[in-house]
Amino acid sequence: MGAKHFFSRTDMDKPPMTLSLFSEGAHQPKLMRDIIAFDIETFSPCGFPHDAGDPVVNFSLVVPLVRQGVLSLSVIGEPSLEYGLLYLLRHLLQCFRGAYLLTYNGAKFDLEYVVKRGKKYGLDFNSIFVHLHHVDVYQLLKWLNVRLPRYNQKFVERLLGIRRLVRRISGSSYHISYRKFLKGGNLEPMFYNIEDSFGCLRIASAISKLLRGKRRK
Numbered sequence: 075m076g077a078k079h080f081f082s083r084t085d086m087d088k089p090p091m092t093l094s095l096f097s098e099g100a101h102q103p104k105l106m107r108d109i110i111a112f113d114i115e116t117f118s119p120c121g122f123p124h125d126a127g128d129p130v131v132n133f134s135l136v137v138p139l140v141r142q143g144v145l146s147l148s149v150i151g152e153p154s155l156e157y158g159l160l161y162l163l164r165h166l167l168q169c170f171r172g173a174y175l176l177t178y179n180g181a182k183f184d185l186e187y188v189v190k191r192g193k194k195y196g197l198d199f200n201s202i203f204v205h206l207h208h209v210d211v212y213q214l215l216k217w218l219n220v221r222l223p224r225y226n227q228k229f230v231e232r233l234l235g236i237r238r239l240v241r242r243i244s245g246s247s248y249h250i251s252y253r254k255f256l257k258g259g260n261l262e263p264m265f266y267n268i269e270d271s272f273g274c275l276r277i278a279s280a281i282s283k284l285l286r287g288k289r290r291k
Contacts, residue, residue: 106145108173110206111136111278113270114184115263117153119249126190129153131252132264133163133188136271137170144272150264152256157195160188167202175206178227178274181213211278218281231273234280238273240266 115132116123134148147166151159167175177184185203192199212225222230231238243251243266254260 104140106137106139109138110170110173111176111271111275113267114188115248115267117249117252126187129156130160130191132267134267134271135166136275146268148264148268160192160197164197164199164202171205173206175208176274176278177210179212181210211274214281227273230277236273236276238269240269
């Protein structure tokens with residue numbers, strides 16, 4: 075059954091009560107930092123989706139808590155659920171209005187992609203992103219003139235000693251693992267997406283420590 079059976083477009087601007095409670099519970103008393111790492115996955119069996127023609131099938135949001143800990147939200151579903159998935163993403167991001175949104179190469183892919191896919195369903199993501207402070211960690215590395223032989227996320231993570239649990243999946247092979255999810259409920263592609271978001275957060279943390287160390291010298 076498609077997502078449109080569950081979500082009415084007339085409800086587009088009315089966040090579900092559960093999301094309102096989520097926002098209130100997270101900030102009163104304050105539980106989370108005003109930082110959120112974000113990553114999406116698309117079902118792209120024919121290669122990189124340059125024309126934004128492939129559906130968004132997975133997204134993850136990872137938020138550091140005010141003390142040691144993280145909050146992770148991940149959604150994965152079949153392609154026919156894209157409208158419902160994007161609808162949910164829009165209202166979740168709305169709960170973090172004013173926060174710092176961290177991505178890895180998100181300026182050229184993740185944000186632009188959901189804006190384009192959202193338009194297909196009448197979902198305006200630009201009005202959401204304008205109230206978030208986007209920090210593209212990939213561009214930050216370039217801006218800081220950190221010279222590396224490669225800048226893909228997994229290489230940078232390995233360089234920083236960040237280890238992943240899901241190692242057999244890459245962006246180009248995600249569709250293979252995703253088919254296993256569709257066939258038998260294998261959750262590896264969802265965990266891979268979570269690690270993409272969490273890795274972005276950890277790279278940003280490493281850069282922050284590096285900058286603090288330079289200031290002390």
